[in-house]
Amino acid sequence: MVRSFQQNLIGKAFRFGATNNFRSIRFFFLLFPFYFLLATLVVAQDEPKGVAPPPLKFLAKEEKSQLEAETDVKQRTKLSLELMEARLLNAETLGKQEQYREMFTELGSFHALMDNTLDFLGNSDTNKGKVLNNFKRVELSLRKYVTRLELIRRDLPIKYEFYVRRLVRYVREARTKAVEPLFGETVLPDNDNEK
Numbered sequence: 001m002v003r004s005f006q007q008n009l010i011g012k013a014f015r016f017g018a019t020n021n022f023r024s025i026r027f028f029f030l031l032f033p034f035y036f037l038l039a040t041l042v043v044a045q046d047e048p049k050g051v052a053p054p055p056l057k058f059l060a061k062e063e064k065s066q067l068e069a070e071t072d073v074k075q076r077t078k079l080s081l082e083l084m085e086a087r088l089l090n091a092e093t094l095g096k097q098e099q100y101r102e103m104f105t106e107l108g109s110f111h112a113l114m115d116n117t118l119d120f121l122g123n124s125d126t127n128k129g130k131v132l133n134n135f136k137r138v139e140l141s142l143r144k145y146v147t148r149l150e151l152i153r154r155d156l157p158i159k160y161e162f163y164v165r166r167l168v169r170y171v172r173e174a175r176t177k178a179v180e181p182l183f184g185e186t187v188l189p190d191n192d193n194e195k
Contacts, residue, residue, distance in 0.1 A: 050158075050159060051158075051159055051160075051161075051162040051163070052100070052101075052104065052159050052160050052162075052163065054104075054108070054163045054166070055104040055105055055107060055108030055111075055163070056105075056108050057108050057109075057111045057112040057115065058108065058109065058112050059109065059112050059113065059116060060109065063083050063109075063113065066079060066083075067079065067080060067083075067116065067120075073121070073124055073130050073131055073134055074130060074133070074134060076120065077117065077120075077121065077134040077137055077138060078137075080113055080116065080117040080120075081117070081137070081138065081141050083113050084110055084113045084114060084117075084141070084145070085141075087106045087107070087109050087110040087113065088106075088107075088110055088145060088148060088149075090103075090106045091103045091106040091107050091110065091152060092148065092151075092152060094106060095152050095155060095156065096155075100156070100157070100159075100160045103152075103160075104160070104163065107163070107164065107167060111167060111170070114142070114171070114174055115174075117138060118138070118174055118177055118178065121134055121135055121138065121178075121181075122177075122181075131181075132181060132182055135178045135179070135181050135182060136178075136179075136182060138178045139175050139178035139179050142171050142174055142175045142178065143175060145171055146168055146171050146172060146175075149164060149167060149168045149171065150168060152164055153165055153168065
């Protein structure tokens with residue numbers, strides 16, 4: 001019965017001259033389930049079962065008001081790094097006390113401060129030496145934070161370890177973002193202008 005239905009549809013498609021359209025529609029319907037199967041497998045590989053959900057990335061009101069009040073690039077960067085240092089120190093302490101949910105809250109705020117600092121410096125005039133020096137200051141601090149985060153990660157149960165591992169990877173990517181403005185056209189001149 002199904003076969004006769006398919007033949008009937010094919011016959012109608014031939015009569016109306018839509019053979020190519022019918023083939024593409026049939027191909028689409030055959031491919032559609034495999035697409036969702038592959039998408040599900042990719043998502044399943046991204047986050048294993050039984051892990052704690054990642055913390056929210058947010059700035060505390062006090063931190064946000066302190067950062068917005070500071071207009072000088074150097075002072076704001078130093079303040080931001082001090083706040084990041086305090087959050088990471090709290091996370092280390094809470095991790096030793098096995099208060100993992102509170103530790104995650106501190107790491108989420110640490111993550112938000114890092115993003116805020118890089119966004120602020122990225123939106124500043126990167127041709128100024130002061131901004132480039134602060135990018136370097138951030139990169140040096142992030143280098144130290146990677147080691148400390150790895151030490152936190154080693155002592156965590158598997159349930160909480162996954163997010164910290166991803167945070168370490170993100171801090172490494174943030175270091176790369178902090179170094180990129182240092183190597184612009186000011187360091188290597190454009191050869192097209194010389195010709």
